[in-house]
Amino acid sequence: xxxxxxLVGIKLDRQSSEPLYLQIAKVIENKIIDNTLxxxxxxxxxxxxxxxxxxxxxxxxxxxxxxxQQGLVITKVGSxxxxxxxxxxxxxxxxxxxxxxxxxxxQTPVSSILKELVSIxxxxxxxxxxxxxxxxxxxxxxxxxxxxNRHIDHLERSSFGYIATEGFTPLRHSVSRMLNNKGIESTWxxxxxLSGSQQGLYLMxxxxxxxxxxxxxxxxxxxxxxxxxxxxxVKVLILPVSKIFPLDILExxxxxxxxxxxxxxxxxxxxxxxxxxxxxxxxxxxLAARHRLVVVEDDAYGDLYYGxxxxxxxxxxxxxxxxxYLGTFSKVLMPGLRLGYINGHPTLIQRLALExxxxxxxxxxxxxxxxxxxxxxxxxxxxxxxxRRQYKNRRNLMIKALKHYFDDNILQYETPDGGFxxxxxxxNSVTSSKLLQESLKKGVFFAxxxxxxxxxxxxxxxxxxxxxxSEDTLVEGIRRLSDAFNSASKTKSQRTKTNIRLxxxxx
Ligand code: PMP
Numbered sequence: 001x002x003x004x005x006x007l008v009g010i011k012l013d014r015q016s017s018e019p020l021y022l023q024i025a026k027v028i029e030n031k032i033i034d035n036t037l038x039x040x041x042x043x044x045x046x047x048x049x050x051x052x053x054x055x056x057x058x059x060x061x062x063x064x065x066x067x068x069q070q071g072l073v074i075t076k077v078g079s080x081x082x083x084x085x086x087x088x089x090x091x092x093x094x095x096x097x098x099x100x101x102x103x104x105x106x107q108t109p110v111s112s113i114l115k116e117l118v119s120i121x122x123x124x125x126x127x128x129x130x131x132x133x134x135x136x137x138x139x140x141x142x143x144x145x146x147x148x149n150r151h152i153d154h155l156e157r158s159s160f161g162y163i164a165t166e167g168f169t170p171l172r173h174s175v176s177r178m179l180n181n182k183g184i185e186s187t188w189x190x191x192x193x194l195s196g197s198q199q200g201l202y203l204m205x206x207x208x209x210x211x212x213x214x215x216x217x218x219x220x221x222x223x224x225x226x227x228x229x230x231x232x233x234v235k236v237l238i239l240p241v242s243k244i245f246p247l248d249i250l251e252x253x254x255x256x257x258x259x260x261x262x263x264x265x266x267x268x269x270x271x272x273x274x275x276x277x278x279x280x281x282x283x284x285x286x287l288a289a290r291h292r293l294v295v296v297e298d299d300a301y302g303d304l305y306y307g308x309x310x311x312x313x314x315x316x317x318x319x320x321x322x323x324x325y326l327g328t329f330s331k332v333l334m335p336g337l338r339l340g341y342i343n344g345h346p347t348l349i350q351r352l353a354l355e356x357x358x359x360x361x362x363x364x365x366x367x368x369x370x371x372x373x374x375x376x377x378x379x380x381x382x383x384x385x386x387x388r389r390q391y392k393n394r395r396n397l398m399i400k401a402l403k404h405y406f407d408d409n410i411l412q413y414e415t416p417d418g419g420f421x422x423x424x425x426x427x428n429s430v431t432s433s434k435l436l437q438e439s440l441k442k443g444v445f446f447a448x449x450x451x452x453x454x455x456x457x458x459x460x461x462x463x464x465x466x467x468x469x470s471e472d473t474l475v476e477g478i479r480r481l482s483d484a485f486n487s488a489s490k491t492k493s494q495r496t497k498t499n500i501r502l503x504x505x506x507x
Contacts, residue, residue: 167193220452268419
């Protein structure tokens with residue numbers, strides 16, 4: 001892997017009292033910590049490091065020596081300097097039988113599949129087409145910085161203290177106004193701020209589900225939802241995702257099993273990218289109202305449309321008070337804000353607030369305060385227009401690259417009208433785990449379809465994300481993928497162990 005690109009152009013502060021070797025070492029340390037330089041990455045030779053930072057060779061050697069003392073790198077004689085593997089703590093002796101004390105946990109699809117996959121040499125320049133994350137270069141950092149600078153002196157000190165679990169009141173108001181603009185009848189009182197919408201799913205589970213209860217999900221669906229439901233020990237009923245919503249199957253489930261919750265992500269679904277039509281939405285609401293079914297609508301991607309506006313949300317159509325709406329700022333702004341929101345009946349919100357209080361007294365005030373300013377000053381629309389343009393280009397480019405590198409009769413996919421993902425189905429004998437194995441060798445990876453199912457799938461599907469990479473990287477990623485596809489077509493499928501963690505990259 002050419003890692004010099006991660007170090008090129010970094011300016012040292014030559015006036016600083018901190019020695020140059022330490023400044024260099026800390027740059028590398030940060031990149032090791034944030035996993036830009038993962039374990040086993042080969043670092044540039046000392047001579048190259050000295051020329052990258054325009055320092056003497058001794059300074060470069062001292063930087064590596066410092067990193068070695070911290071246990072962050074190791075030097076292999078005659079080979080070079082490498083990022084250390086994380087320590088294997090299982091060798092540490094303990095009197096406490098930790099693993100016997102844990103309550104049982106469920107192996108979820110991601111934890112069981114991805115940790116089992118292929119072994120690859122790590123000194124590669126990997127392109128991730130797996131990550132469901134916005135591109136950091138599109139984060140509105142300048143605007144957040146400007147808001148912080150302009151308003152920080154007017155912020156009451158008490159705002160840095162504990163606040164209500166339900167959230168920073170001005171933000172609850174501004175989120176509620178935002179929901180009103182989307183046709184959702186909302187007040188600040190039935191809107192709670194979350195530390196990400198994943199938390200909302202967890203709270204719903206904690207408040208409503210006991211082992212043995214039934215839940216309905218679409219299949220495939222968002223991995224994080226599967227993980228939560230499985231961890232809660234509930235029985236998961238699955239509705240196949242198809243062009244026409246399988247209302248009859250849902251009705252059968254409702255009559256036969258009386259499920260507590262139907263979880264759906266109807267707009268630019270993760271992972272399939274498709275949208276539940278307005279007609280189907282209305283019929284679903286009618287059915288749900290008749291059976292007093294709680295519908296959890298996860299709308300993480302609804303604002304990310306690249307053509308016409310999507311149909312109204314289920315919550316906007318809710319005429320019986322049973323739809324619970326989950327939103328997030330992770331996809332449209334920055335996941336690191338850890339801010340999402342939930343809107344539902346006030347009785348539910350009250351109970352969810354209690355559950356939230358048990359594990360997280362409230363979401364971070366500073367994030368909430370900044371988010372409120374961002375919404376209140378009306379910056380969201382401008383930002384959304386910008387990112388919609390960008391992601392639309394990337395979607396088009398990825399589709400073009402797929403068309404260029406893959407035959408239609410080998411790989412099937414549709415152009416999504418929004419969201420982050422292209423869902424692909426392999427039409428020949430290659431399996432998606434074999435393709436992933438070969439892809440990692442070629443320096444690219446994606447989310448295998450199995451991660452989005454509650455039961456083993458036919459291993460022919462995978463999800464590509466066009467959001468997180470620049471246009472050039474996307475095209476290079478697809479080129480590598482087609483290379484991998486050609487190799488996979490020639491070799492036999494087999495699973496071997498991986499030494500890298502992919503699970504956290506997929507959500
Ligand atoms: N729902 C869906 C459908 C998602 O794709 C994600 C993130 N990938 C989430 C919820 C959780 O996002 P967050 O907790 O960051 O709001």
